[in-house]
Amino acid sequence: MIDENELQELRKGMEMQFRYKFYQDPKFPFLQSIGIKHVIQGFDARDDVGFIGMLHLWWVSDPTGTVTGIWESEWLDTPHEGIALAQALDKNRMFDVGKLVQAHAKAIHNIAEQEVMKQIQAKIEKEEEEESKTVLWN
Secondary structure, three states: OOOHHHHHHHHHHHHHHHHHHHHHOOOHHHOHHHOOOEEEEEEEOOOOOOEEEEEEEEEEEOOOOOOOEEEEEEEEOOHHHHHHHHHHHHHOOOOOHHHHHHHHHHHHHHHHHHHHHHHHHHHHHHHHHHHHHHOOOO
């Protein structure tokens, strides 16, 4: 087991690495605009260290106006705290996830249905064209 100072140093290093990869991700600049303002990531190490913690990053607009916003952070000590936070964030959403999924599924179904109809129409047209070639006109 490691002491509190070692744990804090380990967390600091993990957060720096995570933020570097997070900021390099192509989707990073667009997260706030699509409603993703919280990110929770768990960290676990070797058996001798064990669970390091869960990093919670959340986006906050900059009150000074210097930048558009910043990602604040906090470390959660147990997985249970992380799960409780995720559940609380889920309850406080401004939209119904179930309805959003249903609308998305309906849109995908409609697109797939239109594609099938196009394929059927193309097949019918091809068959009619083939049939008109075989008809003998006297």
